Amino acid sequence: MGELWIMFKKELADILRDRRLLAAIIVPIILIPLLFGVLQSSSRSSSLVISVVNEDSGEYSRALIEFLEESGVVIDNGSPVRLVIPAGFSDAIKSGRSPSLLIETELSSVLDFKTVRLAGALKALVLRFGEGVFPSIRPEFRLDVGGSVLSVEPSRYVSALLRSALAVPLVLFVIGVYASQAVAASVAMEKEGKTLETLLTLPVSRRSIILGKIFASVVFSFLVLASLTLSAWAVSMLPKTSGGGPTGVSVGVGPVVFFSAGVFLLFLLMLLTSLLVSLFTLDVRSALSLAGLVEVLYLIPLLVAFAGLDVSGAAGLLVKADPGYAPLWAFLSATNGDYLRAAAAVLYLLLWNGLVLRLAVWVFESGVLMTKSIDAGKLRWLIRVKI
Amino acid sequence: MPGKPAVLVKSLEKDYGGIKALKGISFEIREGEIFGLIGPNGAGKSTTLKILATLLPPDWGRAEVFGHDVVKEAEKVRMLISYLPEEAGAYRNMTGHGYLRFMAGLYSQATGKDADEMVELGIKIAGLGARLHNRVATYSKGMTRKLLLARALMVRPRLAILDEPTSGLDVSSAYEIRKRIKEFSREEGVSVLVSSHNMLEVEFLCDRVAIIEGGRIVETGTPGELKAKYEAENLEEVFVKASGRVFHG
Numbered sequence: 001m002g003e004l005w006i007m008f009k010k011e012l013a014d015i016l017r018d019r020r021l022l023a024a025i026i027v028p029i030i031l032i033p034l035l036f037g038v039l040q041s042s043s044r045s046s047s048l049v050i051s052v053v054n055e056d057s058g059e060y061s062r063a064l065i066e067f068l069e070e071s072g073v074v075i076d077n078g079s080p081v082r083l084v085i086p087a088g089f090s091d092a093i094k095s096g097r098s099p100s101l102l103i104e105t106e107l108s109s110v111l112d113f114k115t116v117r118l119a120g121a122l123k124a125l126v127l128r129f130g131e132g133v134f135p136s137i138r139p140e141f142r143l144d145v146g147g148s149v150l151s152v153e154p155s156r157y158v159s160a161l162l163r164s165a166l167a168v169p170l171v172l173f174v175i176g177v178y179a180s181q182a183v184a185a186s187v188a189m190e191k192e193g194k195t196l197e198t199l200l201t202l203p204v205s206r207r208s209i210i211l212g213k214i215f216a217s218v219v220f221s222f223l224v225l226a227s228l229t230l231s232a233w234a235v236s237m238l239p240k241t242s243g244g245g246p247t248g249v250s251v252g253v254g255p256v257v258f259f260s261a262g263v264f265l266l267f268l269l270m271l272l273t274s275l276l277v278s279l280f281t282l283d284v285r286s287a288l289s290l291a292g293l294v295e296v297l298y299l300i301p302l303l304v305a306f307a308g309l310d311v312s313g314a315a316g317l318l319v320k321a322d323p324g325y326a327p328l329w330a331f332l333s334a335t336n337g338d339y340l341r342a343a344a345a346v347l348y349l350l351l352w353n354g355l356v357l358r359l360a361v362w363v364f365e366s367g368v369l370m371t372k373s374i375d376a377g378k379l380r381w382l383i384r385v386k387i
Numbered sequence: 388m389p390g391k392p393a394v395l396v397k398s399l400e401k402d403y404g405g406i407k408a409l410k411g412i413s414f415e416i417r418e419g420e421i422f423g424l425i426g427p428n429g430a431g432k433s434t435t436l437k438i439l440a441t442l443l444p445p446d447w448g449r450a451e452v453f454g455h456d457v458v459k460e461a462e463k464v465r466m467l468i469s470y471l472p473e474e475a476g477a478y479r480n481m482t483g484h485g486y487l488r489f490m491a492g493l494y495s496q497a498t499g500k501d502a503d504e505m506v507e508l509g510i511k512i513a514g515l516g517a518r519l520h521n522r523v524a525t526y527s528k529g530m531t532r533k534l535l536l537a538r539a540l541m542v543r544p545r546l547a548i549l550d551e552p553t554s555g556l557d558v559s560s561a562y563e564i565r566k567r568i569k570e571f572s573r574e575e576g577v578s579v580l581v582s583s584h585n586m587l588e589v590e591f592l593c594d595r596v597a598i599i600e601g602g603r604i605v606e607t608g609t610p611g612e613l614k615a616k617y618e619a620e621n622l623e624e625v626f627v628k629a630s631g632r633v634f635h636g
Contacts, residue, residue: 193476198470203462
């Protein structure tokens with residue numbers, strides 16, 4: 001136990017001495033609340049706004065509307081979430097039959113998570129009202145996505161969509177996170193193992209060295225992807241225990257192709273950016289922590305979309321300019337049939353890839369890599385720079 | 388009639404964030420010569436070698452290897468040199484043999500030289516016997532250094548740049564490495580630039596030396612010439628007298 005304690009203290013001291021690792025602890029504490037603060041302040045009110053169509057004139061329908069209003073629900077006819085109380089709602093309760101309700105939801109896009117959350121919150125309130133009523137209320141759903149009407153609960157629709165159409169691109173994105181760590185570590189390992197200087201004086205093109213590392217990481221990532229696919233296939237072969245999500249949920253081939261292309265290019269961009277930042281680190285640990293920070297930058301648009309935040313103003317522009325937004329942009333444009341905009345989003349990512357690759361090759365070819373005398377005054381606290 | 392110099396360094400300057408590592412050094416290395424750059428730690432030896440190895444661009448001045456500018460023609464220079472950094476490592480997960488083969492493969496692609504021949508020479512220079520088939524991770528510091536020296540020399544460079552080749556080694560390993568460098572240079576006619584803060588090592592190894600101190604070259608000549616000039620018994624004494632250093636106690 002004594003030697004374990006000594007080792008533990010030594011490792012902890014090492015970590016705390018590393019200013020970048022401290023930064024990895026401190027930066028999220030400051031950055032994430034700041035970021036979400038900015039996003040929240042730029043987003044519109046998130047109060048539960050619904051419209052109500054009351055075809056029942058009984059006491060229970062009035063009680064339900066009062067209950068919703070007391071729970072903070074704002075009734076506005078322009079809301080994409082509509083509660084339809086059918087005629088006979090109150091009579092059904094009085095006669096002991098299970099009353100039904102209809103929640104109609106109109107999604108502006110397949111990734112309109114904000115409206116999906118509104119519908120979910122309304123369902124929860126309706127069920128809570130139903131707790132005091134015997135027999136319980138049966139909410140039914142009607143979902144309108146770009147003119148296609150489905151009788152399915154919005155959250156189940158999104159979940160089925162993610163499983164059927166977006167699962168592979170999202171897995172690819174996760175693999176991208178993994179691969180970018182691998183590529184960042186590969187350069188840092190050369191530095192840590194004192195093999196980089198030798199490598200750089202060989203009669204080998206430095207572009208080849210960089211690309212060799214990137215391709216190796218890509219291939220490695222695809223091997224991991226293949227392994228995941230195989231395991232997913234194995235899981236799908238297991239006997240089904242329950243019904244799962246609704247069938248027939250699809251956005252078509254075009255949007256999925258554009259989304260996959262966008263995610264793949266974002267994946268490459270993450271690799272290149274991780275490689276670029278790792279050139280300035282001295283060891284694997286530093287490289288991994290910096291690569292992690294890079295990934296967060298590209299994940300912001302995804303976090304915003306999945307959190308259902310409606311960001312506007314300068315923050316909205318920044319989120320949309322983030323290359324991480326481009327795959328979503330390509331997907332949504334293709335879903336609306338605007339393939340020109342979808343192609344533009346893919347092109348935008350291609351340009352970013354070209355730019356970061358050129359920058360990485362320039363750093364690799366210049367003395368910057370060896371001297372680390374890049375103007376790191378502002379970054380010195382964040383990355384370990386050997387002067 | 389002297390031919391084209393292997394190395395020509397003229398008024399070289401290098402600054403690291405306000406600290407001047409080189410303050411306008413100039414020297415020349417002849418083809419087939421073993422040239423030693425000697426001086427204390429922080430004198431500017433490694434910086435000079437890194438510039439010649441195309442790792443660092445100079446801030447001012449000119450450096451050429453066989454007539455090729457190390458900045459403008461870096462790729463051509465890399466075809467002619469082999470560099471052994473002071474703190475070099477080899478890939479720990481490879482065997483020594485695998486490492487030599489990997490490096491020979493890269494050189495072979497670039498220069499068209501026969502990879503098998505390079506590996507054969509590397510095995511001979513390394514002198515590690517059966518241990519060459521063990522992983523580098525299991526090697527001692529001396530064994531790794533021998534492997535790295537073999538890597539640097541097996542490609543038969545026209546200029547070998549060796550930064551503190553025996554740094555941190557025990558007496559017998561250091562002696563062996565010095566002997567191999569000297570024999571190889573004589574047999575293959577390879578020019579060698581060696582940096583060291585070990586004056587006695589340089590005296591044994593080098594045809595000519597330059598004494599560098601505080602980023603300036605304070606003296607150049609053969610060990611014999613320098614010892615005669617300063618009426619010194621060895622290069623250590625020459626260094627002390629030439630650099631104006633005084634030992635106390």
